[in-house]
Amino acid sequence: MRLHVVTGKGGTGKTTVAAALALTLARDGARVLLTEVEGRQGIAQVFGRPPFPYAETELAQSGRGSVHGLAIDPKAALLEYLEVFYRLGRAGRTLERLGAIDFATTIAPGLRDVLLTGKVYDALRQRADGRRGDGSPAWDAVVLDAPPTGRIGRFLNVNGDLAGLARLGPIHSQAESVMAVLTSPATAVHVVTLLEDMPVQETCDAVADLGAIGLPLGTIVVNQVRPPLLNEADLAAAGAGTLDSRAVGDALLGALAQAGVTVTVPADTLVTALIEQAGEHARRVDAEDVQRNRLVELGLAIVDLPQLAGVAEGMDHAALNELADRLSQPVNSRVPAVSRPAR
Amino acid sequence: MTELAIDGLLDDRDCRVIVCCGSGGVGKTTTAAAVALRAAERGRRTVVLTIDPARRLAQALGLSELDNTPRLVAGLDTSAGGSLAAMMLDMKRTFDEVVEAHSTPEKAQAIFDNPFYQSLSSSFAGTQEYMAMEKLGQLRVQTDPATGKPLWDLIVVDTPPSRSALDFLDAPQRLGSFLDSRFLRLLSAPAKVGGRAYVKVLSAVTGGLNGIMNRVLGAQMLTDVQSFVSALDSMFGGFRQRADQTYAMLAGPQTAFLVVAAPEADAVREATYFVERLRAENMPLAGLVVNRVTASTIDRLSAVEAARAAAAADSPAREILQIHARRMYRRDSEARVMARLSRLHPPVPAAVIAARPIDVTDLDGLRSVAADLARAEPLPSAPAVA
Numbered sequence: 001m002r003l004h005v006v007t008g009k010g011g012t013g014k015t016t017v018a019a020a021l022a023l024t025l026a027r028d029g030a031r032v033l034l035t036e037v038e039g040r041q042g043i044a045q046v047f048g049r050p051p052f053p054y055a056e057t058e059l060a061q062s063g064r065g066s067v068h069g070l071a072i073d074p075k076a077a078l079l080e081y082l083e084v085f086y087r088l089g090r091a092g093r094t095l096e097r098l099g100a101i102d103f104a105t106t107i108a109p110g111l112r113d114v115l116l117t118g119k120v121y122d123a124l125r126q127r128a129d130g131r132r133g134d135g136s137p138a139w140d141a142v143v144l145d146a147p148p149t150g151r152i153g154r155f156l157n158v159n160g161d162l163a164g165l166a167r168l169g170p171i172h173s174q175a176e177s178v179m180a181v182l183t184s185p186a187t188a189v190h191v192v193t194l195l196e197d198m199p200v201q202e203t204c205d206a207v208a209d210l211g212a213i214g215l216p217l218g219t220i221v222v223n224q225v226r227p228p229l230l231n232e233a234d235l236a237a238a239g240a241g242t243l244d245s246r247a248v249g250d251a252l253l254g255a256l257a258q259a260g261v262t263v264t265v266p267a268d269t270l271v272t273a274l275i276e277q278a279g280e281h282a283r284r285v286d287a288e289d290v291q292r293n294r295l296v297e298l299g300l301a302i303v304d305l306p307q308l309a310g311v312a313e314g315m316d317h318a319a320l321n322e323l324a325d326r327l328s329q330p331v332n333s334r335v336p337a338v339s340r341p342a343r
Numbered sequence: 344m345t346e347l348a349i350d351g352l353l354d355d356r357d358c359r360v361i362v363c364c365g366s367g368g369v370g371k372t373t374t375a376a377a378v379a380l381r382a383a384e385r386g387r388r389t390v391v392l393t394i395d396p397a398r399r400l401a402q403a404l405g406l407s408e409l410d411n412t413p414r415l416v417a418g419l420d421t422s423a424g425g426s427l428a429a430m431m432l433d434m435k436r437t438f439d440e441v442v443e444a445h446s447t448p449e450k451a452q453a454i455f456d457n458p459f460y461q462s463l464s465s466s467f468a469g470t471q472e473y474m475a476m477e478k479l480g481q482l483r484v485q486t487d488p489a490t491g492k493p494l495w496d497l498i499v500v501d502t503p504p505s506r507s508a509l510d511f512l513d514a515p516q517r518l519g520s521f522l523d524s525r526f527l528r529l530l531s532a533p534a535k536v537g538g539r540a541y542v543k544v545l546s547a548v549t550g551g552l553n554g555i556m557n558r559v560l561g562a563q564m565l566t567d568v569q570s571f572v573s574a575l576d577s578m579f580g581g582f583r584q585r586a587d588q589t590y591a592m593l594a595g596p597q598t599a600f601l602v603v604a605a606p607e608a609d610a611v612r613e614a615t616y617f618v619e620r621l622r623a624e625n626m627p628l629a630g631l632v633v634n635r636v637t638a639s640t641i642d643r644l645s646a647v648e649a650a651r652a653a654a655a656a657d658s659p660a661r662e663i664l665q666i667h668a669r670r671m672y673r674r675d676s677e678a679r680v681m682a683r684l685s686r687l688h689p690p691v692p693a694a695v696i697a698a699r700p701i702d703v704t705d706l707d708g709l710r711s712v713a714a715d716l717a718r719a720e721p722l723p724s725a726p727a728v729a
Binding site: 010011045197226231 | 366367368369395397398399605606607608609610639640641643644648649651652653654655656657658659660661662663664665666667669670672673676677679680700701702704
């Protein structure tokens with residue numbers, strides 16, 4: 001597997017997962033290129049770096065390998081493309097001044113996506129020595145932090161929109177080459193989700209869309225998983241509000257006393273609130289099980305990433321490495337990793 | 344940080360438009376729906392324009408289909424004289440309506456058939472934002488046929504899940520200036536010459552650049568774009584003018600912006616940025632809503648204490664204490680992130696909405712979200728680093 005495409009609904013942490021995956025892939029000595037295409041500079045942010053220029057930038061050593069970042073810009077990609085194929089020189093700048101580059105990269109159907117995916121394709125073919133043809137590749141793997149689930153099918157289906165407009169010519173053949181790589185076994189599209197209704201719905205929709213286009217699906221990454229506390233019977237009782245509040249209350253107060261904790265809240269208020277929180281926990285676990293079952297039905301490998309302490313405050317390198325640890329097994333071997341059976 | 348007085352805003356009859364904006368995944372749609380519901384039950388004739396609601400939230404609002412017109416929501420308390428209608432934006436259909444309104448039927452059909460129009464109306468980055476604003480403009484001028492008065496006295500708008508918060512303000516402008524660009528004018532001008540002459544003129548003007556465009560994009564594409572531009576030509580002024588009108592309306596005294604955030608680093612950074620941007624543009628910022636905030640009614644039992652007591656307990660008391668400890672760790676972590684919002688100067692009125700154990704999917708859920716908003720709990724103060 002050389003090209004890993006990572007998508008997911010906004011807010012599910014797809015950039016973080018793409019970054020952790022790049023670190024995972026690099027550990028055994030690989031040179032990994034981590035790319036983004038939406039002009040958000042999300043990769044730089046995840047690694048706590050200032051925004052990148054339009055060039056590969058080394059981000060981190062990981063094990064014996066390294067991760068490099070590249071923020072692909074469609075305008076720069078088009079100018080570069082014109083330069084390479086047509087040696088435009090000043091004419092390229094004239095096109096830019098006239099607004100032709102803006103035009104080509106914003107409205108021409110699918111052209112923007114061909115340029116962006118084309119740049120990823122170029123990175124895959126790039127040789128370590130910079131020449132053309134066979135030779136050891138510059139990048140052992142490329143991870144693409146792709147557009148979100150709502151746009152991913154259109155983005156990757158580079159032949160679709162363009163077919164009616166550019167039936168011939170270099171853009172057309174470029175699109176065909178890109179599509180050949182995207183639909184080959186060298187590619188896997190991973191979908192990041194949370195155990196919530198809307199991200200799971202978008203995951204199911206994206207899996208159906210991508211499958212219809214013939215793109216190879218990889219792993220469903222369930223992000224920010226909080227393992228359930230309480231055993232099955234207690235969860236059920238807490239959810240139904242039938243926990244023995246007297247016995248549990250005595251145990252809670254006993255434990256607090258034993259630990260030397262005094263709380264300036266009446267004992268029964270404290271116990272009621274703690275038991276109510278357990279009930280909310282149980283209802284959340286139930287709701288998450290429903291969502292997990294929908295994911296299991298997709299029949300793809302699933303890997304869970306834990307919600308890390310302090311996740312609200314953002315990622316740091318240690319946290320990324322922790323996620324990379326979790327990704328290292330299942331994603332490479334594609335073993336399903338369903339954390340617990342649904343009740 | 345001051346507290347956001349949402350009821351004051353909803354009861355202010357001069358407030359006619361509330362725009363909910365923020366980054367993706369923070370609960371904008373839920374917030375917009377909750378605000379609209381509360382306004383309706385406080386007596387406003389309200390319509391909420393949603394962009395892409397979760398399926399079950401859409402059902403709760405009675406939006407079973409995407410038909411681009413407001414539908415009355417059933418199950419409301421209308422004793423105060425208000426009402427709530429909801430609609431889901433159909434971007435392409437809204438664009439089609441704009442085209443129809445500005446051209447003859449034959450011209451409109453030529454535009455609809457053009458592949459560039461199909462691309463522009465369904466995938467141009469910013470079209471969704473532009474059409475949301477277009478729809479807002481339409482709702483704004485709708486009148487009740489019986490009384491001649493405005494049909495809606497409050498419009499609550501949810502904004503599209505933009506790649507960045509910027510898109511929302513910039514897109515109308517961008518689409519307008521794009522359609523007005525020199526390049527498009529260059530392409531459209533020769534069309535008036537007619538027939539194949541345009542190729543010559545274009546060649547002369549651009550010094551063979553069209554040849555390059557032809558080679559890169561294919562001749563068919565250039566022809567398509569040329570006919571598209573000439574068909575749209577009559578509407579150029581319209582687009583620009585409407586974008587300007589929309590901008591002026593957003594900046595006006597009858598509009599209020601609510602920036603929606605979640606207590607996470609990325610969302611807080613986006614929200615901070617958006618607040619600064621709105622201020623720089625002199626947009627009427629009403630406040631900040633932080634959604635899905637972890638809370639506990641017994642915050643006097645700290646995470647560390649609960650974890651220590653859990654170590655001394657047996658199941659299930661152990662896990663019940665762990666549940667509390669986990670919640671308090673999360674709460675403290677969120678509070679540190681939200682403290683970044685208090686660096687905003689001058690301070691922004693803010694309110695928090697507590698996280699729910701399960702997704703909000705019915706009117707009661709929306710009511711309770713709105714009640715949180717109205718309670719105007721201040722942002723929690725940042726605890727010392729544990």
